[in-house]
Amino acid sequence: MAGDVLVIAEHWKGRPEAVTFQLIAKGREIADARRASLGVLVLGHDIGELAADLAGTGVDAVFVVDHRALGNAACGLLAEAAVASLREIAPALTLVGFTLVGMELAPAIATRLGVAAMTNCVNVECVDGEIVVAKPVYDGALHARVIFDRDAPALVALQAGATPTLPQPARAALVRALALDIESMPRRGEIVQFIEEPIGDVDIAKADIIVSAGRGVGDASKLPMIEACAKALGGLMGCSRPLVDQGWLPRERQVGASGKTVTPKIYIACGISGASQHLAGMSGAKMIVAINKDPNAPIFQVAHYGIVGDLFEIVPELTAQAKKS
Numbered sequence: 001m002a003g004d005v006l007v008i009a010e011h012w013k014g015r016p017e018a019v020t021f022q023l024i025a026k027g028r029e030i031a032d033a034r035r036a037s038l039g040v041l042v043l044g045h046d047i048g049e050l051a052a053d054l055a056g057t058g059v060d061a062v063f064v065v066d067h068r069a070l071g072n073a074a075c076g077l078l079a080e081a082a083v084a085s086l087r088e089i090a091p092a093l094t095l096v097g098f099t100l101v102g103m104e105l106a107p108a109i110a111t112r113l114g115v116a117a118m119t120n121c122v123n124v125e126c127v128d129g130e131i132v133v134a135k136p137v138y139d140g141a142l143h144a145r146v147i148f149d150r151d152a153p154a155l156v157a158l159q160a161g162a163t164p165t166l167p168q169p170a171r172a173a174l175v176r177a178l179a180l181d182i183e184s185m186p187r188r189g190e191i192v193q194f195i196e197e198p199i200g201d202v203d204i205a206k207a208d209i210i211v212s213a214g215r216g217v218g219d220a221s222k223l224p225m226i227e228a229c230a231k232a233l234g235g236l237m238g239c240s241r242p243l244v245d246q247g248w249l250p251r252e253r254q255v256g257a258s259g260k261t262v263t264p265k266i267y268i269a270c271g272i273s274g275a276s277q278h279l280a281g282m283s284g285a286k287m288i289v290a291i292n293k294d295p296n297a298p299i300f301q302v303a304h305y306g307i308v309g310d311l312f313e314i315v316p317e318l319t320a321q322a323k324k325s
């Protein structure tokens with residue numbers, strides 16, 4: 001598969017996570033530009049059905065490693081299995097999600113294989129045959145463009161939600177089981193329990209409109225103003241992490257790398273600076289509106305509409321206008 005692109009699938013309870021489809025869409029674009037093929041690697045247990053589903057997502061090949069120990073494997077064993085798979089498949093470019101799983105997996109794979117890796121990327125593309133990534137630097141104030149050496153294999157960890165899910169026409173994909181000696185691989189720990197967070201009374205991941213509060217609101221007593229705006233627009237209130245850390249809002253409202261990934265039609269960020277960990281959870285929104293008094297706030301780099309000003313003047317006005325219309 002030299003020269004080709006490989007996506008490492010992320011899945012939960014037998015279903016691919018949204019980031020897997022985003023990676024497949026990106027992988028397809030790059031594979032087509034390089035006239036190469038696109039494969040997806042699935043590691044886990046009891047994943048026959050999942051592999052068959054992935055075969056219909058526009059990839060050319062599905063590589064499957066199905067073993068009981070991979071059902072609850074921690075990063076150590078997953079990385080070993082991924083490395084052994086990559087040695088066999090030999091892709092030129094491997095894409096993983098910059099998720100809680102991928103954040104650990106990507107560097108572990110890269111160091112074992114000695115390949116060049118870039119994590120926390122917001123884009124990856126093929127420009128004149130070269131692989132170019134964009135990633136936030138200086139806490140999101142700038143995006144760096146980085147070009148990989150043309151002939152060296154590369155690994156890119158892409159933020160969830162950073163690129164869209166573009167459904168791909170199905171191809172006649174080959175499904176191939178890789179025979180790896182999982183038993184003899186070092187485990188270095190295993191997951192003993194998954195504790196699911198209760199969904200609670202709101203699920204912001206399903207909202208079409210989210211009005212999110214950041215540290216710029218100052219204190220918890222100002223949150224009803226944000227919630228009133230969300231309600232007037234027919235949406236839900238989300239927030240950045242400091243508000244959860246302060247105990248002002250429950251974790252189910254938090255947007256970002258360690259919170260929820262949301263892809264609403266409209267995301268209004270109020271007093272949120274735009275740290276990369278926050279952007280990781282919302283940059284897939286169709287329209288981003290940022291309200292911030294600092295014209296240099298990094299959030300304006302991803303916003304489609306930016307309002308430089310005091311949120312305490314702008315949000316009530318927005319609420320009033322929404323109520324009128």
Ligand SMILES: Cc1cc2nc3c(=O)[nH]c(=O)nc-3n(C[C@H](O)[C@H](O)[C@H](O)COP(=O)(O)OP(=O)(O)OC[C@H]3O[C@@H](n4cnc5c(N)ncnc54)[C@H](O)[C@@H]3O)c2cc1C
Pocket residue numbers: 213214215216217239240241242254255256257258259260270271272273274275276277278281291292293294297309310311312
């Ligand atoms: C491992 C890790 C995981 C993380 N996960 C997440 C995550 O999931 N989600 C997340 O959000 N963060 C996460 N963070 C934290 C992240 O790095 C930032 O610290 C956080 O996003 C900042 O939140 P903020 O933008 O609300 O606050 P700040 O960065 O303090 O920004 C406040 C903004 O409000 C503006 N402002 C102030 N007053 C007003 C006003 N009156 N009107 C308008 N604007 C005003 C300021 O100009 C400023 O830009 C994580 C960090 C780490 C290390």
